[in-house]
Amino acid sequence: MTTDVIAGRRSAPTARRNTTPRRHRRPSIFRVFSTVLVALIVIVQVYPLAWLFITSVRTEDDFASGNPFALPSAVTFENYVRAFQTGNLGMNILNSFIVTMGANVLIVLLGMMAAYAIQVLGFRFSRLVRGLFLIGIIVPVQIALVPLFIDYSSVNLLDTYVSMIIPLAGFALPMSVYLFSSFFEYIPLETYEAASLDGAGPYRIFGQITFPLSVNTIVTVVLVNSIFIWNDFIFANTFVLSDGLKTIPLGLQNYIGAMGxxxxxxxxxxxxxxxxxxxxVFLVLNKAMIYGIESGATKG
Structure with missing residues (x-):
């Protein structure tokens, strides 16, 4: 009987707990406001892209005579054929690809090596050097156009890929050095000490330890810089003189006909x-980019 009483006492709270109705929590005003705000931001960001793709399949007469913001009355892909026929779009894409890849290679290699020397190897004025790199973030690119044009003219570098790659890589280095050096703070010093005790030199440590651990940060640096390099107009318009080296921003001028x-x-x-x-590329590598930003830019 004692056992039955104990069992009854143990089961009583359970029974009361099960019979108690659940209360539905109402969403707070802040949560509703944040959801609406995020939805508005998404609409503002996505709508121009959606309108761009929809307009690209409209007929020329439909776009000229109808409402430019309305849905197309007919879908056509002739605009894409005419885009390649009117301008040298294929060559423009190839030139932008070459400039983007060349600049990113310099940015990653020079940025990683500079951050490795500042943060890992260390030297007497390493913090001062890092501060000088950070000052480069606020330097406007326009002040370098005339001096670079004069220097390129004297060494015959005008109208070449190098004339665009060098300034694009140079102005992207300060932020890249900051991201890499901030990320290197997360790597324990014991890892480098263990490698040094095993006989690894600084170059071997850099190639076999630091570089593999920095993949997400490399992806972040490449994606962020690729957007600006791919859409660069200032340096390409200043240093490119021939049609064969025009990048995409310059090539879009070919669609302007007579009388504007x-x-x-x-x-x-x-x-x-x-x-x-x-x-x-952004949709495929967005997770690596977000992780690289969190690990490389939240500390320093």
């Missing part, structure tokens, strides 16, 4: 072709 008439639907199709690679 613009083939808008072909221009929108060309823009869609040029931004699609960046969108696809």
């Amino acid at each position: 008439k613009v083939d808008w639907t072909a221009t929108f199709a060309a823009v869609c072709v040029t931004i699609t690679p960046l969108l696809l």
Whole structure:
């Protein structure tokens, strides 16, 4: 009987707990406001891209005579064919790809090595050097156009890929050095000490330890800089003189005809072709980019 009483005492709270109705929590005002705000931001960001892709498949007469913000009355892909026929779009994409890849290689190699020397190896004025790199973030690119043009003219570097790659890499280095050096703070010093005790030198440590651990930060640096390099107009417009080296921002000027008439639907199709690679790469590597920003920019 004692056992039954104990069992009854133990089961009583359980029974009361099960019969108690659950209370539905109402969403707080702050949560509703934040949800609406995020939805508005997403709409503002996505709508221009959606409108761009929709307009690129509209007929020229439909875009000129109808409401430019309305849905297309007919879908056509002739605009994409005309985009490649009107301008040298394929060559422009190739030139932008070469400049973007060349600049990113310099940014990653020089940025990682500079951050490795400042943060890992260390020297007497390492913090001062890092501060000088950070000052470079606030330097506007416009002040270097005339001096670089004069220097390039004297060494015959005008109208070359190098004339665009060097300044693009140089102005992107300060932020890259900051991201890499901040990330290197997360790597324990015991890892480097153990490698040194095993006989590894600084170059071997850099190549076999630091570089593999920095993949996410490298992806972040490459993606962030690729957006600005891919869309660069200032340096390309200043240092490129021939049509064969025009990048995408310069090549879009080919769709402006006589008397300033613009083939808008072909221009929108060309823009869609040029931004699609960046969108696809960003969608594939966005997780690595977010992790790289969190691990490389939240400490320092």
